[in-house]
Amino acid sequence: xxxxxxxxxxxxxxxxxxxxxxxxxxxxxxxxxxxxxxxxxxxxxxxxxxxxxxxxxxxxxxxxxxxxxxxxxxxxxxxxxxxxxxxxxxxxxxxxxxxxxxxxxxxxxxxxxxxxxxxxxxxxxxxxxxxxxxxxxxxxxxxxxxxxxxxxxxxxxxxxxxxxxxxxxxxxxxxxxxxxxxxxxxxxxxxxxxxxxxxxxxxxxxxxxxxxxxxxxxxxxxxxxxxxxxxxxxxxxxxxxxxxxxxxxxxxxxxxxxxxxxxxxxxxxxxxxxxxxxxxxxxxxxxxxxxxxxxx
Amino acid sequence: xxxxxxxxxxxxxxxxxxxxxxxxxxxxxxxxxxxxxxxxxxxxxxxxxxxxxxxxxxxxxxxxxxxxxxxxxxxxxxxxxxxxxxxxxxxxxxxxxxxxxxxxxxxxxxxxxxxxxxxxxxxxxxxxxxxxxxxxxxxxxxxxxxxxxxxxxxxxxxxxxxxxxxxxxxxxxxxxxxxxxxxxxxxxxxxxxxxxxxxxxxxxxxxxxxxxxxxxxxxxxxxxxxxxxxxxxxxxxxxxxxxxxxxxxxxxxxxxxxxxxxxxxxxxxxxxxxxxxxxxxxxxxxxxxxxxxxxxxxxxxxxxxxxxxxxxxxxxxxxxxxxxxxxxxxxxxxxxxxxxxxxxxxxxxxxxxxxxxxxxxxxxxxxxxxxxxxxxxxxxxxxxxxxxxxxxxxxxxxxxxxxxxxxxxxxxxxxxxxxxxxxxxxxxxxxxxxxxxxxxxxxxxxxxxxxxxxxxxxxxxxxxxxxxxxx
Numbered sequence: 001x002x003x004x005x006x007x008x009x010x011x012x013x014x015x016x017x018x019x020x021x022x023x024x025x026x027x028x029x030x031x032x033x034x035x036x037x038x039x040x041x042x043x044x045x046x047x048x049x050x051x052x053x054x055x056x057x058x059x060x061x062x063x064x065x066x067x068x069x070x071x072x073x074x075x076x077x078x079x080x081x082x083x084x085x086x087x088x089x090x091x092x093x094x095x096x097x098x099x100x101x102x103x104x105x106x107x108x109x110x111x112x113x114x115x116x117x118x119x120x121x122x123x124x125x126x127x128x129x130x131x132x133x134x135x136x137x138x139x140x141x142x143x144x145x146x147x148x149x150x151x152x153x154x155x156x157x158x159x160x161x162x163x164x165x166x167x168x169x170x171x172x173x174x175x176x177x178x179x180x181x182x183x184x185x186x187x188x189x190x191x192x193x194x195x196x197x198x199x200x201x202x203x204x205x206x207x208x209x210x211x212x213x214x215x216x217x218x219x220x221x222x223x224x225x226x227x228x229x230x231x232x233x234x235x236x237x238x239x240x241x242x243x244x245x246x247x248x249x250x251x252x253x254x255x256x257x258x259x260x261x262x263x264x265x266x267x268x269x270x271x272x273x274x275x276x277x278x279x280x281x282x283x284x285x286x287x288x289x290x291x292x293x294x295x296x
Numbered sequence: 297x298x299x300x301x302x303x304x305x306x307x308x309x310x311x312x313x314x315x316x317x318x319x320x321x322x323x324x325x326x327x328x329x330x331x332x333x334x335x336x337x338x339x340x341x342x343x344x345x346x347x348x349x350x351x352x353x354x355x356x357x358x359x360x361x362x363x364x365x366x367x368x369x370x371x372x373x374x375x376x377x378x379x380x381x382x383x384x385x386x387x388x389x390x391x392x393x394x395x396x397x398x399x400x401x402x403x404x405x406x407x408x409x410x411x412x413x414x415x416x417x418x419x420x421x422x423x424x425x426x427x428x429x430x431x432x433x434x435x436x437x438x439x440x441x442x443x444x445x446x447x448x449x450x451x452x453x454x455x456x457x458x459x460x461x462x463x464x465x466x467x468x469x470x471x472x473x474x475x476x477x478x479x480x481x482x483x484x485x486x487x488x489x490x491x492x493x494x495x496x497x498x499x500x501x502x503x504x505x506x507x508x509x510x511x512x513x514x515x516x517x518x519x520x521x522x523x524x525x526x527x528x529x530x531x532x533x534x535x536x537x538x539x540x541x542x543x544x545x546x547x548x549x550x551x552x553x554x555x556x557x558x559x560x561x562x563x564x565x566x567x568x569x570x571x572x573x574x575x576x577x578x579x580x581x582x583x584x585x586x587x588x589x590x591x592x593x594x595x596x597x598x599x600x601x602x603x604x605x606x607x608x609x610x611x612x613x614x615x616x617x618x619x620x621x622x623x624x625x626x627x628x629x630x631x632x633x634x635x636x637x638x639x640x641x642x643x644x645x646x647x648x649x650x651x652x653x654x655x656x657x658x659x660x661x662x663x664x665x666x667x668x669x670x671x672x673x674x675x676x677x678x679x680x681x682x683x684x685x686x687x688x689x690x691x692x693x694x695x696x697x698x699x700x701x702x703x704x705x706x707x708x709x710x711x712x713x714x715x716x717x718x719x720x721x722x723x724x725x726x727x728x729x730x731x732x733x734x735x736x737x738x739x740x741x742x743x744x745x746x747x748x749x750x751x752x753x754x755x756x757x758x759x760x761x762x763x764x765x766x767x
Binding site for chain 1: 419426444448529538722728732740
């Protein structure tokens with residue numbers, strides 16, 4: 001009887017979610033499916049207009065995974081994502097712990113730190129371009145303490161570091177903000193009782209703060225991964241993916257193949273690789289949420 | 297419960313974040329001509345310093361205008377023809393609006409509405425428009441890109457309308473060929489031409505004990521080395537080697553040059569004559585004669601280095617002549633000479649320029665053709681060249697430059713040695729290989745022969761399938 005009522009209620013709900021479902025199907029589902037289909041064809045500048053492209057199976061993927069440029073770009077994408085995530089999270093967490101304390105000007109300073117997050121990425125890219133010039137701000141500061149700075153954006157070994165630093169500058173406040181909200185969910189009574197039991201600050205951090213913030217930390221890392229892995233505008237503005245593809249990532253490479261080289265199918269195949277990487281992380285994140293709800 | 301709340305908050309933030317990014321990436325930078333009219337150029341002083349002997353004639357330059365005129369919004373019932381362009385310097389952005397307004401007053405059948413779209417965005421819009429069909433009536437395109445867009449179906453065949461035009465024979469063959477497909481069908485008309493020359497800071501050259509502009513690659517190398525002044529952050533040479541078509545445009549003359557009496561060509565990059573120019577540029581970066589930042593510089597950046605006195609010699613384009621006198625502002629004397637890319641007395645350069653094509657689905661093809669015929673008439677071509685600081689694409693157009701006459705004469709001479717890029721449907725891939733090879737030489741110290749050999753493995757099959765036209 002109970003099951004019957006629930007099933008009837010479910011049916012009554014379907015018409016209400018139908019508009020949203022149709023919207024997602026058209027706006028999100030169709031482009032994804034079209035992109036998948038395109039990645040298995042040989043659509044390029046020569047056959048787009050005539051519509052004479054044909055299915056070539058996994059040929060585009062085979063070519064990509066044997067292309068040293070693509071492998072370099074895949075490597076760049078993971079290095080960029082993991083490095084950004086590590087620095088943004090660590091520094092963001094330290095800032096969160098610091099600004100969670102109640103002291104004079106904590107609020108205004110926290111607000112000022114958020115400014116970098118509010119600046120459009122294209123502006124951040126232009127700022128980064130100037131800061132990391134051979135005679136830019138960073139090298140000027142380094143020269144004042146007797147260090148000759150590297151040619152940041154013109155050397156393949158340092159260009160990605162410059163881009164990572166600029167992305168961290170934007171990402172740290174975002175991490176800080178989310179982790180502060182996580183910290184506010186940790187009950188103060190637990191800290192008080194642990195103090196009475198003689199726990200040190202370090203013990204409190206590892207035994208109370210971290211375990212109780214586990215969900216918030218996972219969420220921040222997952223969101224950070226998704227947000228960073230598909231980065232485009234920063235490197236597009238700051239370095240245009242150069243020099244010699246050293247700052248190219250999957251998103252910029254897909255754009256270059258499709259809109260500069262007119263190799264539409266190959267560009268789609270790169271986008272599919274990007275999508276699959278994010279899908280795996282997204283599914284992992286959803287599983288965590290569902291598991292958390294079941295536990296509750 | 298707390299976990300639930302947290303999950304909801306996080307999911308919400310994710311949606312907001314993704315939404316925000318989605319909207320930013322899909323925003324086009326298209327701006328209407330009306331908006332572009334709000335742009336104003338800085339008030340330019342009319343004359344350059346009297347001390348600049350070579351520039352003293354530049355009393356009235358193309359850049360002496362103060363603002364871009366407004367597009368007449370009143371169509372007076374005439375059919376509206378949309379025209380997209382990416383002219384963004386003060387001189388040509390002003391000229392295109394003036395010309396459209398002039399044509400709109402001349403006749404009442406159609407009203408041409410020019411709209412500025414940034415170059416990158418315009419190219420994206422053409423690519424998307426090839427599928428969606430959302431295109432302007434008339435579109436501007438960089439000449440080497442035209443064949444790709446013809447292949448994509450962006451432009452309409454106008455051979456029947458223009459092929460029999462008796463003035464077509466007055467157009468230079470190179471620019472006109474970039475408006476045709478492999479079978480010779482015509483899709484538009486070239487509008488302006490330009491090429492590259494060498495700008496020389498004569499004060500720095502004289503200070504280094506050299507009295508005349510370089511005439512061979514050896515002279516050039518000596519001049520660059522002699523004028524480099526690291527203590528004052530002055531490089532001997534500045535050019536653009538960025539990983540875009542702009543980079544290829546400036547690098548190409550150093551690859552296709554004449555050495556030991558033999559001119560190299562893009563049809564065989566394994567030819568040893570392709571190497572000396574690139575190897576020399578690599579040595580410039582290695583020895584501090586040229587900034588490694590050239591791999592991130594646009595042509596405007598390299599030009600600015602020269603005008604600021606931070607580079608003694610620089611590769612500059614015809615269009616820079618419209619503003620050079622104002623930008624140098626009498627701080628030093630300069631001369632324009634042929635690019636000394638090879639043996640003494642030889643030179644090589646690259647042809648640039650813009651074409652206007654009639655887009656697929658255009659609402660009135662005949663009217664668009666009539667406008668193009670007027671816009672590219674000998675009289676209008678001559679006027680445009682002076683207004684915008686460009687070279688005409690017709691042999692019967694005789695521009696009477698009121699500024700930089702010597703420089704324009706040099707550019708006109710350089711056109712005899714300038715190479716057209718393509719036309720070839722896969723030029724973007726060829727171009728990518730060329731700038732990548734050059735960046736390997738400049739940044740990694742790879743020899744030009746190795747870098748070009750690697751590029752040739754990609755370019756060769758493309759050219760075997762569809763060779764570049766003979767030049």
